[in-house]
Amino acid sequence: MKFKSKNTITVQELRTLLESKSPVKILDVRPEEERSEWKIIESTFVNVYEALKKGKRELFKNIEFSENVPVVTLCSAGKTSMIAMEQLREEGIEAYSLEGGMQAWTTAYNMAQTTDKEGTTILQIRRTGKGCLSYIVENNGEAIVIDPSLSIDVYQSIADKKKWKIKYVLDTHIHADHFSRAMELSVKTKAKLLLPEQKLVKYTYNAITDGMVVNFGKAALKAIHCPGHTQESFCYLIGNESLLTGDTLFTKGVGRPDLKASKEKAKIKASLLFESIQKILQLSADTMIYPGHVSEPIAFDEVLIGDTLKNIKESVDLLNYSKEGFITSLLRNIPETPPNYESIVELNKEGRAKEDELIELEAGANRCAVS
Ligand SMILES: [Fe+2]
Structure with a gap:
């Protein structure tokens, strides 16, 4: 040994x-x-x-x-x-x-991947303890990294090994549960940093707007504005087959609408989330949904975390409620507020953090979902 x-x-x-x-x-x-x-x-x-x-x-x-x-x-x-x-x-x-x-162990990760009908690889990089999921999508050697939360060496070494060129780095929203490595990764790889349009971060970025299309290889990513979990949340549709939903929709629930919000505001956010979910439900029922988190640890099983929109609609009751029922139920079932979220949001606004500080701040399970 x-x-x-x-x-x-x-x-x-x-x-x-x-x-x-x-x-x-x-x-x-x-x-x-x-x-x-x-x-x-x-x-x-x-x-x-x-x-x-x-x-x-x-x-x-x-x-x-x-x-x-x-x-x-x-x-x-x-x-x-x-x-x-x-x-x-x-x-x-x-x-x-x-x-x-x-x-x-909060920095430990494992991976799973699939290839869609257009030949786009969807590689899911999972923080096994924390449940954060980031993605590298690749077509014809050109790659987009979405929601990077691990050391940037992880993404760089994967891309280098596979001979992929990282062309863009994106976040689905300004995160409250982990420090985003998007800015750092884009600087290091000279990739273009694309973030949802907002006035929160204090550094320069290229704004993602609703309906925007980002081409990579022979494939395309389409940005869909889905406010609710946060005002600036986006989902990303890859080639009409797969939707990266960030914290808007999970395989077993929906995003929490309450962080930093008063009761009144949470209600408004829940209402926005309902509308965003309706937008997603318009997509083809066999669209694969790949979320930004899970709430439980992830096994080293190489099984992708994701499901069809059809299956999620069948198993998550909330998706079948009326607007009023959705809001009431959502606000009733919100889990305990995650620790350190305010400090993490502040670091994400600054775009800078110390590595040892992060280990302590990010430790613990994920509490982003309401089911
Ligand atoms: Fe989030």
Whole structure:
């Protein structure tokens, strides 16, 4: 095992093991309530947090370990997991502690992709812990990156490996749950930065307006203004087959309309969201919907997160309500306000952030959807 000389494993190393389907046993030693918030889907929960803190021993007796399968211990910041790792090593088990714990895992990602009838590749890049989805769509070697939320090296290295030229970088809206890397990526790749028209960001960009068409390779992206989740939200239709919906429509719900809004304003935003959803429902029923988030961790299964408009309409009751019913139900079921959203919006307006600051700000599950 290549990590034997050290006590810890990095997020990147663990991510690579999971991506390559190498056997690994991940033991989550956090308190149960923290795990219920968010987790690594491939991990096993062991209820030993308090016992580890108290210095108790022989805590892993009932767990089955296989030879040649390394164990990775996991906690919220990588401290308690070191104690677990040491105990396991004393028992002769090849164990490593995940550096930085779940906080650091917020930057881990995996991928899934498909090709549409026009030969456009839709590559979905998923932050496995946080549930943020970004996309690279490519046709004939020309690519558009949408909603980049990870280090720009991720997008650059994927494009380089596939010999794709990043021509444009887009965001669906000004995000409140993650720092957008769109500006930085566009500067680094000399791609054109296209953002929904708004007066929030303090840096220069090219404005996206309703109905605008962006050509890449032999394909085209059409911008559809869908206010509601935020005033400036856009959805992007790729070749009449796929719709990247940002936080407007998810596979199991719709975007939340309330952030930064009073009750009255939230009602207006919910009404706008209803109209935007009606716009989307006019599209062909077999349009594939690819959202900007999911609310649960994403497995390393290479299965695209998305569904047909028809299936979503059948399973999400909200999409079949009258305007009044939609607004009432939406406002009744809004989830808890996500942590740090105001600070994240401020950073997105500035277009600048410090990497270590971001790990703490962005940690935690996504709470963008109402179902
Ligand atoms: Fe959002």
